[in-house]
Amino acid sequence: MITTSHSIHPIIRQDLTFYRVQAFEAYPGLTHAIFTRHGGVSHPPFASLNFGASVGDDPLAVSQNFDRACRALGLTPAETVTCYLKHSADVITVTRQNRQPVMGWADGLVAAEPGIFLTMRFGDCTPLLFFDPVRRAVGLAHAGWRGTMKQAAAATVRAMVQTLHCRPADIIAVIGPSIGPCCYEVGPDVMEAAQTSLDSTDGLFIRRNGRHDRAYFDMWEANRRQLIAAGVKTIIQSGLCTACRTDLFFSHRAEKGRTGRFGVIIGLRGEAE
Numbered sequence: 123m124i125t126t127s128h129s130i131h132p133i134i135r136q137d138l139t140f141y142r143v144q145a146f147e148a149y150p151g152l153t154h155a156i157f158t159r160h161g162g163v164s165h166p167p168f169a170s171l172n173f174g175a176s177v178g179d180d181p182l183a184v185s186q187n188f189d190r191a192c193r194a195l196g197l198t199p200a201e202t203v204t205c206y207l208k209h210s211a212d213v214i215t216v217t218r219q220n221r222q223p224v225m226g227w228a229d230g231l232v233a234a235e236p237g238i239f240l241t242m243r244f245g246d247c248t249p250l251l252f253f254d255p256v257r258r259a260v261g262l263a264h265a266g267w268r269g270t271m272k273q274a275a276a277a278t279v280r281a282m283v284q285t286l287h288c289r290p291a292d293i294i295a296v297i298g299p300s301i302g303p304c305c306y307e308v309g310p311d312v313m314e315a316a317q318t319s320l321d322s323t324d325g326l327f328i329r330r331n332g333r334h335d336r337a338y339f340d341m342w343e344a345n346r347r348q349l350i351a352a353g354v355k356t357i358i359q360s361g362l363c364t365a366c367r368t369d370l371f372f373s374h375r376a377e378k379g380r381t382g383r384f385g386v387i388i389g390l391r392g393e394a395e
């Protein structure tokens with residue numbers, strides 16, 4: 123079991139700052155980035171690389187931001203695929219045949235063909251990136267507390283296994299920047315959902331303020347346990363809390379809902395590309 127901390131690192135390219143996963147660097151053709159909020163054209167409170175089109179930002183700015191992010195990775199927006207997010211555990215397998223710029227409503231996308239670059243938007247919810255170097259398959263999932271309770275992480279692994287013939291033990295999973303146990307204070311709704319949805323809640327809720335009805339939720343650990351239970355052996359924790367690091371990322375919680383969304387992109391280039 124390799125569970126590493128701080129194994130993503132920032133780079134700057136074409137004025138954009140984005141994070142890359144150390145463990146992904148060894149694989150030619152694997153293209154990925156966890157973008158920060160820096161390098162875009164949006165004005166406050168969306169400054170500046172906002173990917174979110176439904177947060178009140180100027181749609182033209184969002185589209186320019188997306189163009190910039192794609193360009194930094196040597197992609198065009200037409201090569202990307204996304205979905206509308208709904209806090210579910212629904213996962214769509216994207217192929218050359220069924221691909222659409224927006225695949226509909228889901229919280230997980232997986233693909234095993236080159237030229238399909240998956241992208242989603244985040245602002246406290248957990249980005250989960252997946253790569254299977256044996257089957258050459260990628261996945262991307264969005265898990266806030268609701269998605270975590272619905273086991274979106276496990277559902278994405280299952281989709282890679284069932285539709286793309288991956289073995290869980292070959293998959294490298296990354297738990298990306300999201301609100302951490304330092305900042306994610308939750309109430310009875312989240313604690314009660316965890317009791318019924320998760321195998322165990324031991325250690326997932328940290329009481330720090332003496333109140334019985336409030337606790338800090340360790341969403342990173344909840345997702346890590348799900349990935350382990352799903353058979354994933356290599357799990358990389360970014361260890362970056364979006365609410366602590368609003369200098370780097372957008373945080374819905376820390377910025378009281380008036381903020382943007384940062385983007386994640388992952389996909390594979392073809393042999394000839």
Ligand SMILES: [Zn+2]
Pocket residue numbers: 301302303304305306363364365366367
């Ligand atoms: Zn924090």
